[in-house]
Amino acid sequence: MHTHCQTTTLPRLIGYARVSTEAQDTDPQLDELWAAGCAAVLEECASGDDLGRPVLARLLRDIQRGETLVVVRLDRLARSVSHLLSVIEQLEARGAHFRSLRDPIDTATPQGMFSLQVLGAVAQLERALISERTKAGLSAARSRGRVGGNPGLRAGDPEAIRKARARRDAAYLETLVAQLDTWLPTVRRMRPDQPWGDVVRVLNQNSTADWTPERLRRIVQRLAAEGIVEAELLERAKPQQGADRLVRLVAGIAVAAPDRTLQQIAAQLEAMKERTPRGGTRWHPSSVRHLLGKAEKSGLLGLNR
Known part of the structure; x- marks a missing residue:
């Protein structure tokens, strides 16, 4: 992680740049974030699915009231709409804002908040549709005499058990961070x-x-x-x-x-x-x-x- 500082006017913009592997380069993101007027830019190498990103966690912990967290694209920050909304809730709790340069999201403006509300509604609809499809699929399977669930888990397969535990562990960590x-x-x-x-x-x-x-x-x-x-x-x-x-x-x-x-x-x-x-x-x-x-x-x- 590199932290760069330069003089800027209030409110302070704090940039966050992320790549998934060491082979990737954050320079294109850095150029856009500096050009947007960020006073500091924090870099992190981590998968988008990695919930234990220490740089992001520290940023969310230390950001001050009135400051704005800025990313180039939404996928640089969050792995899903629900994860994005969770991060924005943490920022709001600290009196901070969020902005994505390439998406119409800026929680400091009425238009940006409207776009965020639309995203929240889409996420809610997506959860409802998934739940409906899951229930319909289980009902159809039962009508054909099939048992739902992971066959590997039912058979006691060690690899299936390990993966299931890893998924539960990741979900638990996401809840803690939120x-x-x-x-x-x-x-x-x-x-x-x-x-x-x-x-x-x-x-x-x-x-x-x-x-x-x-x-x-x-x-x-x-x-x-x-x-x-x-x-x-x-x-x-x-x-x-x-x-x-x-x-x-x-x-x-x-x-x-x-x-x-x-x-x-x-x-x-x-x-x-x-x-x-x-x-x-x-x-x-x-x-x-x-x-x-x-x-x-x-x-x-x-x-x-």
């Missing part, structure tokens, strides 16, 4: 300074998810193995004193839900059955404010609150 923005910022903010149990309690309070420490640890381990997240997140949690732990816990809650008021954070701590610094069970906004002040001095809040 949902990163809902939980990964909290994990990055709290780990490895706090134990998995505390991270899970914050995540479960801020969403409808039902995390467990072991499930969260396994998922982060998998993403770290793919190079999508930092391996440091898996390090053993450091021993903590009571006051230090509360500061980090309140910082994690504040960053995970930046719109929450002091009173709401206090209510969340009570729901989590956390004791106050003095050992009480009732939290007051002033206590939360005091801990947030310590967290800010320690650099735990960053620029998110």
